[in-house]
Amino acid sequence: MPTLHVLQGPDKGQIFKVADARVIIGRYSQHVHLTDHTVSRHHAELQSSDGAWRIVDLGSSNGTYVNGERVNGSAALRHHAQIKIGGTLMVFEHRAKVKGYNRPAAARDMVDVTGNDSAVDSAILTAIQAGDESMILASPETADAVHAWNLMFQLAEAIGAISSVEDLLGHVTEIILRHMHVDRVFILMRDEATGELEPVAARYRAKGKDRKRRTTVSKRLIQQVVDQREGILCANTGDRAGSDKPSGSLERLALRSVICVPIVGHEQVQGVIHLDCAMSRHTYTHDQLRVATAIGRVVGLAIENHQLTQARMRSARLAAMGETVAYLSHHIRNMLQGLRSGADVLEAGLRRDNTQNVQTGWRIVQNNLDRIYQLATNMLTFSKDREPRIEMVQLNSIIQDLVNLAERQATERGVQVITELAEIPAVPADADGIHQAVLNLVLNAIAACPPSTGCVRIETGFDGPSNEITIAVSDNGPGIPPEQRTQIFQAFHSSKGQGGTGLGLAAAKKIVDELNGSISVASRDGDGTCFTIRLPAERTMTADLSATRGPAH
Numbered sequence: 001m002p003t004l005h006v007l008q009g010p011d012k013g014q015i016f017k018v019a020d021a022r023v024i025i026g027r028y029s030q031h032v033h034l035t036d037h038t039v040s041r042h043h044a045e046l047q048s049s050d051g052a053w054r055i056v057d058l059g060s061s062n063g064t065y066v067n068g069e070r071v072n073g074s075a076a077l078r079h080h081a082q083i084k085i086g087g088t089l090m091v092f093e094h095r096a097k098v099k100g101y102n103r104p105a106a107a108r109d110m111v112d113v114t115g116n117d118s119a120v121d122s123a124i125l126t127a128i129q130a131g132d133e134s135m136i137l138a139s140p141e142t143a144d145a146v147h148a149w150n151l152m153f154q155l156a157e158a159i160g161a162i163s164s165v166e167d168l169l170g171h172v173t174e175i176i177l178r179h180m181h182v183d184r185v186f187i188l189m190r191d192e193a194t195g196e197l198e199p200v201a202a203r204y205r206a207k208g209k210d211r212k213r214r215t216t217v218s219k220r221l222i223q224q225v226v227d228q229r230e231g232i233l234c235a236n237t238g239d240r241a242g243s244d245k246p247s248g249s250l251e252r253l254a255l256r257s258v259i260c261v262p263i264v265g266h267e268q269v270q271g272v273i274h275l276d277c278a279m280s281r282h283t284y285t286h287d288q289l290r291v292a293t294a295i296g297r298v299v300g301l302a303i304e305n306h307q308l309t310q311a312r313m314r315s316a317r318l319a320a321m322g323e324t325v326a327y328l329s330h331h332i333r334n335m336l337q338g339l340r341s342g343a344d345v346l347e348a349g350l351r352r353d354n355t356q357n358v359q360t361g362w363r364i365v366q367n368n369l370d371r372i373y374q375l376a377t378n379m380l381t382f383s384k385d386r387e388p389r390i391e392m393v394q395l396n397s398i399i400q401d402l403v404n405l406a407e408r409q410a411t412e413r414g415v416q417v418i419t420e421l422a423e424i425p426a427v428p429a430d431a432d433g434i435h436q437a438v439l440n441l442v443l444n445a446i447a448a449c450p451p452s453t454g455c456v457r458i459e460t461g462f463d464g465p466s467n468e469i470t471i472a473v474s475d476n477g478p479g480i481p482p483e484q485r486t487q488i489f490q491a492f493h494s495s496k497g498q499g500g501t502g503l504g505l506a507a508a509k510k511i512v513d514e515l516n517g518s519i520s521v522a523s524r525d526g527d528g529t530c531f532t533i534r535l536p537a538e539r540t541m542t543a544d545l546s547a548t549r550g551p552a553h
Contacts, residue, residue, distance in 0.1 A: 002046075002053060002094040005255070007279055009088030010035045018094075021048040025085065026058075038062055038086030046077070053077040053094060062086045067233065068286030080235030080255065082283050091235065091255060091279060148291045151179040155295060159302040165189075166200065168306075172273070172299055173203040180292075181282040182275045183256075187263070188222065189271035197222060197271060217274060221260055226269045231261035231293030233284055255279040259289055261296035265304030273299070332372070339368045366408070388430035388514055395460055395469060396421040398431055402439040403458065406446060415446050415454035424462040427469060427537040430515055434471075434535070437511040437519075440504040441473040441531050448477030448529065467537045474530035480523040488521065 002018040004025075016032045025032040026043040034043075040060040047054050056074040057064040064071040065084040077083075081092045158171040169187050176185045186202035225232055235257055256276045263271040273296050277284070342364025349357025403417055410417050438458075445456040454476060461470040480488060489509040512519045517535035 002048075002092065004032060004083070004090045004092060005279075006034075007089045007091060007283055009086070011088065018046055022046070024058075034085075034088055036086045036088045039088060040086075043085050044071075044083075047074075053092070055083060060085065082235075082257075089283060091283065093255075148179075148287075151175060151291065152294070152298070154179070155298060159298070162302060162306055165303055165306060168299070168302065169201040172295065173201045176273070176275060176292075176295070177203045177205060180275065180288065181277050181284070183277045183281075185273070185275040186217075187271060187273050188217075189263070190269075197226075200271075221258075222272055222274070225260050225262050225272050229262055229264055229269060231259065231289055231296065233286065233289040234258050234260075235279065235283075257283040259284050259292045261289075261293045263296045263300040263303070265300040270300055270303055272296070336368075339365055339372075342366075342368060363412070367412075370409070388433055390428050390430055392426045393429050393431045393434075394426055395424050395429065395434070395462075395471075398435050399438065399458060399460060399471070402435055402442060405439065406442050409443065410446050410454075410456070413446060413449065413454060414452035415449045415456060417442070417446070417456045417458070420457065420459045422459075422461045424460060424469065427462075429469070429535065429537070430511075433511040433515060437508040437533065438471055438473065440508045441533075444504055445473050445475035445477070445529070445531075449475050450477065462537065469533075469535045469537050471533040471535075472530055474528060476528045479525045479527055480521070480529055481525065485521060485523065489519075 004016040004018065006012050006014040006016075011034055018031075020031065023029075023031040023046040024042055024044075025034065025039075025046065026041050027034055027036070027039050028041040029043075032046075040058070040062070042058050043060045044058055044064045045056045047056060054074045054076050055064060055066060055071060057071045062085070064075075065082075066075045066077065067082050068084075069075070077092050077094070079092070079094050083090045083092055154175050155172065158168060158175065162168045169189070173185050173187060176182055182203075182205060184202070184204045186199055188197040189200045190196070191198045221232065221234065224230075235255060255278070257279045258274070258276040260272055260274045262269045263273060273292065275292065342361045344361070345357055345364060346361030349355065349359075349361055399419060399421060403419060406417065409415075442456060442458065446454070449456060457472075457474045459470075459472040459474075461472075462468070463470070489505050509519050512533055512535070515535055517533060519531060519533050521529065521531050523529040
């Protein structure tokens with residue numbers, strides 16, 4: 001026998017049995033008598049024909065609504081349809097018992113997807129296509145709009161800070177639980193290996209034992225959501241049916257209002273969002289279904305964009321790695337070839353007892369060993385962050401040491417290295433970092449100078465009022481073309497052709513940046529190039545120096 005359960009209004013909790021084929025609902029009705037003053041005397045009528053039920057509005061002043069839609073004339077009633085007249089909300093129950101129906105067994109974790117639910121179709125109240133853009137653009141007409149827009153705003157924030165799909169889905173469940181009438185909400189996503197939908201995130205409003213209760217999910221309902229790509233509002237019997245509550249009560253029936261929507265991007269359905277609430281506390285409306293469907297659409301697009309971005313990043317990293325390996329392998333092979341040539345000359349000189357050949361071969365070996373050492377050092381500097389080691393240093397001593405290291409390369413090319421070192425007191429600085437950065441500039445300057453007539457000038461300076469160190473390295477080479485000056489500090493960009501690795505200037509800039517300094521270049525065609533490093537000598541390094549020394553005693 002059909003029944004009407006009053007969920008909201010002055011007569012909340014009342015249950016009316018529909019015994020006749022025609023039943024009047026209203027304040028003056030003898031069948032379904034309501035005390036709600038917003039209900040008309042004879043508001044609506046339930047009519048049965050061949051087992052099918054309809055509701056007819058009898059010209060009421062406040063209208064009759066079924067599942068959130070106003071009835072114009074009459075409307076069909078399905079099992080668990082929501083009927084709203086005035087301020088009273090009722091649920092219409094009319095379902096024959098299903099033979100052979102057994103409750104599903106306990107599921108893995110907290111969610112069990114079961115296909116043993118042949119009565120699901122009759123419980124579906126309304127559906128919305130996930131691709132219906134109006135569900136997002138439509139303007140809400142009630143005060144619930146504030147909650148809807150707050151929800152979408154927080155969802156946008158969560159998407160903007162997405163670090164992984166798992167984190168995003170966890171945030172989505174929290175946002176839904178916070179802004180919607182929800183007892184429990186969970187998300188199922190498609191497993192890439194099996195293709196099955198598996199629970200990945202869940203939130204429960206219940207406390208204590210109810211939090212540990214397993215949740216039964218209709219596989220048939222979820223399959224319809226996925227196949228039709230539509231959000232569905234329905235009602236079903238919750239997993240508390242069969243409790244010891246009094247017969248006929250809403251608590252015993254455990255009627256639940258359910259929304260299930262797809263997580264869909266541009267094409268593929270990636271999962272579903274399922275939320276429900278006891279109908280004794282709240283029943284979902286068509287507008288809430290629209291909001292939930294919009295959430296699924298937005299989340300699907302966000303996940304799809306995140307996956308595409310990650311795929312592009314992986315491709316870019318692989319491409320960059322391949323380019324880097326190919327670039328460095330080429331230069332390392334040239335250096336090894338140089339070592340082999342030097343070793344051959346050295347071996348021939350030793351075999352013939354020719355001292356000149358031995359010296360020539362050894363110089364070739366030394367040069368290529370230096371190149372390999374410099375390449376390895378620059379690669380380490382450029383590939384990882386280094387922590388500057390600040391200590392009191394004499395800058396001029398560092399400059400003199402690196403000039404001695406570069407002397408052999410300068411001598412072989414006939415390049416003169418001139419130093420003009422100002423009086424500089426001991427300053428807190430990173431000796432190893434400055435040494436490597438300036439040595440790279442000096443070696444580049446030597447390579448840029450014309451053989452036999454080249455000149456490299458190294459100047460240091462100290463500005464007391466501003467506590468700033470300056471180091472300038474200039475050469476009389478051909479200069480840097482204007483179109484290359486914006487690229488000289490990029491990794492693997494070299495103007496030396498086969499002779500450079502493109503890491504020297506990039507490593508130098510990285511070191512200077514780590515020291516809170518700056519590096520600039522001035523160059524004119526045919527008139528040489530000057531690199532200038534400026535480093536703070538005290539203001540930004542004193543704190544680092546104190547940290548290095550430890551607490552005072």
